[in-house]
Amino acid sequence: MGYSTLSTKHLLGIKYITADDINLIFQTAENFKDVINRPIKKVPSLRDVTIANLFFENSTRTRISFELAEKRLSADVVNFSAASSSVKKGETLLDTVNNILAMKVDMIVMRHPAAGSHHYLSKHIDASIINAGDGTHEHPTQALLDAFSMREQLGDLKGKKIVIVGDIMHSRVALSNIFCLIKLGAKVKVCGPPTLIPKYITSLGVEVEYSIKKALEWCDVANVLRIQLERMDIKYVPSLREYSMYYGVNKKLLDSLNKKIVIMHPGPINRGVELSSDVADSDQAIILDQVENGVAVRMAVLYLLAGNRAN
Amino acid sequence: MKGGKTILAKERFKLTVERLCHELIEKYEDFSDTCIIGVQERGVLLADRVIERLKVLAPKTNIEYGKLDITFYRDDFRTRVEPLKASSTEIDFLIENKKVILIDDVLYTGRTIQASLAALQDFGRPAQVELLTLVDRRFNRHLPICSDYTGITVDALDEAYVKVEWENLDGQDRILLFSAKRNN
Numbered sequence: 001m002g003y004s005t006l007s008t009k010h011l012l013g014i015k016y017i018t019a020d021d022i023n024l025i026f027q028t029a030e031n032f033k034d035v036i037n038r039p040i041k042k043v044p045s046l047r048d049v050t051i052a053n054l055f056f057e058n059s060t061r062t063r064i065s066f067e068l069a070e071k072r073l074s075a076d077v078v079n080f081s082a083a084s085s086s087v088k089k090g091e092t093l094l095d096t097v098n099n100i101l102a103m104k105v106d107m108i109v110m111r112h113p114a115a116g117s118h119h120y121l122s123k124h125i126d127a128s129i130i131n132a133g134d135g136t137h138e139h140p141t142q143a144l145l146d147a148f149s150m151r152e153q154l155g156d157l158k159g160k161k162i163v164i165v166g167d168i169m170h171s172r173v174a175l176s177n178i179f180c181l182i183k184l185g186a187k188v189k190v191c192g193p194p195t196l197i198p199k200y201i202t203s204l205g206v207e208v209e210y211s212i213k214k215a216l217e218w219c220d221v222a223n224v225l226r227i228q229l230e231r232m233d234i235k236y237v238p239s240l241r242e243y244s245m246y247y248g249v250n251k252k253l254l255d256s257l258n259k260k261i262v263i264m265h266p267g268p269i270n271r272g273v274e275l276s277s278d279v280a281d282s283d284q285a286i287i288l289d290q291v292e293n294g295v296a297v298r299m300a301v302l303y304l305l306a307g308n309r310a311n
Numbered sequence: 312m313k314g315g316k317t318i319l320a321k322e323r324f325k326l327t328v329e330r331l332c333h334e335l336i337e338k339y340e341d342f343s344d345t346c347i348i349g350v351q352e353r354g355v356l357l358a359d360r361v362i363e364r365l366k367v368l369a370p371k372t373n374i375e376y377g378k379l380d381i382t383f384y385r386d387d388f389r390t391r392v393e394p395l396k397a398s399s400t401e402i403d404f405l406i407e408n409k410k411v412i413l414i415d416d417v418l419y420t421g422r423t424i425q426a427s428l429a430a431l432q433d434f435g436r437p438a439q440v441e442l443l444t445l446v447d448r449r450f451n452r453h454l455p456i457c458s459d460y461t462g463i464t465v466d467a468l469d470e471a472y473v474k475v476e477w478e479n480l481d482g483q484d485r486i487l488l489f490s491a492k493r494n495n
Binding site: 027028030031035038039040044045073306 | 380384385395396397398399400405430435
């Protein structure tokens with residue numbers, strides 16, 4: 001029986017963890033995937049742990065996924081959403097969190113619109129913090145579950161070709177994916193309209209491809225992202241229709257390739273914009289596998305971080 | 312880790328496993344509605360050997376065999392310095408109303424068995440559970456748990472450590488007793 005631990009007390013972003021950490025999370029997630037496919041999907045590991053889910057930004061998948069992961073580990077869970085809280089009355093983030101921690105909470109899962117808010121908190125509180133998305137910065141558990149799902153399809157990701165398509169500029173999923181895939185030795189390209197590709201993205205070790213056809217012909221997996229209209233203060237694309245014509249992934253485009261690639265999407269999908277319905281529902285798309293793996297991967301992260309607290 | 316004293320080896324080791332198998336055959340005869348569950352990781356090594364021998368000694372029986380990992384059920388999870396890495400659980404049948412023979416190599420504090428019993432419940436309600444261990448350290452128990460089939464009984468101090476080695480993994484079959492605890 002091997003002993004193993006993460007190099008970190010918090011999961012603030014993929015940038016701050018090592019390839020060994022990622023592989024340990026994957027190994028543990030495989031065990032938890034086994035657990036959640038049993039008739040009784042629950043283990044008692046975290047029965048003495050209380051976790052607060054703080055969502056200062058909207059979420060469906062991530063929030064339910066975290067909550068299920070916590071419950072399947074037998075943790076006690078409290079939920080918080082900014083819309084119905086005292087944040088509206090002018091309370092600061094640190095005050096809000098300290099008040100919650102005063103009620104003896106052990107771990108914090110947080111989503112916040114401000115990039116870096118988790119770093120700020122981690123300097124001021126003792127509890128373990130898991131980043132469930134901070135602005136346009138990172139969304140580490142999404143990247144972990146994406147890479148875990150890719151690994152299920154392709155085996156070891158070393159040397160595998162992955163293209164991330166769409167709104168790279170506003171996507172925390174893209175950034176976390178890039179960090180994660182590069183740490184695992186994959187080759188990564190980003191593809192999208194020039195206005196939505198950050199200028200210095202190549203400094204992260206990725207290549208830029210502006211033609212969706214060429215990008216798809218090159219890759220083994222295409223991770224297609226949503227156009228985040230809510231984060232765009234100005235027009236980055238002339239219209240959604242035009243975006244869809246140039247960068248939308250549809251059946252015709254996929255059929256024109258000489259191989260079958262894997263299609264992924266972190267959700268929520270804008271059907272008919274970045275992904276056509278016939279692709280989203282085809283057997284090439286592993287979107288629902290991603291969602292299933294999300295629970296297992298989050299269980300692994302929670303389990304490993306909770307274990308670390310004994311230090 | 313050096314300086315271990317061999318307390319059971321070679322022929323006597325083989326005979327002990329053989330005797331345990333005969334005890335099982337005596338009790339279960341055709342092994343109907345019975346399954347053997349090995350506790351990961353080192354309990355599985357003993358369970359593998361028992362299954363291998365039962366196939367020879369009672370060839371007409373068809374015993375269901377599963378492996379149980381109890382990492383997520385341990386009660387010392389958050390008091391350890393580092394979390395334990397899990398192994399796989401391979402039980403592809405329900406144990407509802409079955410007679411379960413739980414197998415582990417060393418029975419020490421009883422906490423592993425307690426966790427195993429908790430984990431077993433997630434696979435159904437067994438009709439009965441019996442415990443088979445190769446080594447019983449009877450004076451070191453933390454819980455009221457005892458073994459139904461015991462290879463050898465070892466009376467040793469709390470600091471001592473008992474290790475069962477296997478031919479296919481460690482080079483030879485033997486049981487070693489160390490005077491100081493293994494440091495992990």
